[in-house]
Amino acid sequence: MTVRVDTAVYGADFTVPVARIPATNFPGEPTVVVPVATQGDWSLVLTASRQQLPSQAADAPAQTAAWVPTTDLVQLGELPDRIVISLAAQTLTITDTEGTARSSFPVGIGTAQAPTPSGVTGYLQARYLDPAQDQLVHRIQLTSLHATAADEPYGGSDGGLIGVHHQSDATGRVSHGCLRLASDAIEAVDRLALGTPIQVVE
Structure with a gap:
């Protein structure tokens, strides 16, 4: 909405x-x-x-x-999909509303010092390209979630919002809390409606 x-x-x-x-x-x-x-x-x-x-x-x-x-x-329309991030498995899974997996991808997550928040559900709230972050082809998928370890763990002034970014090597603990996906995965997320819930589990 x-x-x-x-x-x-x-x-x-x-x-x-x-x-x-x-x-x-x-x-x-x-x-x-x-x-x-x-x-x-x-x-x-x-x-x-x-x-x-x-x-x-x-x-x-x-x-x-x-x-x-x-x-x-x-009202914008139906939200037929869900995103589930498993930090332990380091996977991003797109499911239907019943929890049946449609597709699953490796995902890079936050470090121990700047972790991706867990045990929480947010949603996809905006998309944009950002040359300052070398995101020129694949749009950043901005979530409604915020970092919990620091006010601005990666600089800026957005209050530590968690984004889903493209990165060619998108595995391991590689970020300041944001999520990193390879090309096919970020393209799949980009096709989802804004408002799609995103759940992060340990």
Whole structure:
């Protein structure tokens, strides 16, 4: 789903706004959110924003959620696929909604010092090319998940968002928390709809 306009988000009291979801994201595309629960006229949505930084709290969450009025959401379509990352097996598997694997690929993950967050589910929220990161052919698949070991483990100012990047040698503990895929794998992920859930398991 996307938001119709810049939308205030609320905590469980549904009274005091705690943040705002912009109608467009940094590449200028509609901002994608994923509803996970409803209560009356409200929807609890996963967002791509931080609630806390690791420097502020040792247990800063990798994924956050907040309440928005359901009328502020726009339906995009069905999400027939899921992504499951196994850190132990170092695999990325695309499944259907029943958990049946469609395809599986090797994946490079974070180091012990800058690990990929585990035990969490986020979603694909944006795609873009980035010459500054030598990503000129295969789009970065930006997730809604955040690094948990450091505020900005790989520099920049995006709050440590976890991306899925192309890398020709995409195996082992090779990143600062992001995920690395070879060409065929990143192309498969690029074909999935934005909003597709991405689950990271140990």
